[in-house]
Amino acid sequence: MTTLNIPLLFQKRHILPTGRMPLYLSTITHSTTLKAILLSKIGIGICMFSNKSSQRRLYHIGTRVTIEDFNHEPSNHLITLHVYGQDPFKIATIEQDNNDIIWGKCQQLPRWPQQEITIEQQLLSTRLQLMFHKHPDLHKLHHQQEFDNLSWLCQRWLEILPVPTQEKQTLLNRPDCLHACDYLMSMIKTHH
Incomplete structure (x- = not known):
């Protein structure tokens, strides 16, 4: 299995392999993360988190995505990234660098195999x-x-x-x- 070291973003929504999703990031609060994301040749990892006050937690299965397009709106300090889901992964370790970028050492997981649907499905x-x-x-x-x-x-x-x-x-x-x-x-x- 391949091990990747990629920048991670934690979102409430999730994207899976072959999925597409727009991500909205602030150029003010995410400026260093945005630089790392745009410079990453292999993409970034999107993972889910729970924001319930009783149990805040990060989840370890995510998807490596690549950026297909992005749009910058200077008037509201937002960048919209259009991402495409590549491969699932499981986070082995997480660390935050001096620039507040969260990096994950991740084990690539196999994609679900294609399967024809039955009449009931x-x-x-x-x-x-x-x-x-x-x-x-x-x-x-x-x-x-x-x-x-x-x-x-x-x-x-x-x-x-x-x-x-x-x-x-x-x-x-x-x-x-x-x-x-x-x-x-x-x-x-x-x-x-």
């Missing part, structure tokens, strides 16, 4: 297509849509549904998407 595909139709911004993020690939479907659902972070981490720690599929199917059936 078609519900995940149909509902996601409806979601994309209702939310054009979400639809625009994903140029290559794989509605017949169960792994791709599960990853997109895990990005957009309010799945508790700990449960999401448990599902991402599995070698394939089947547990995530069962979880998402039961969630979609009970909520719709």
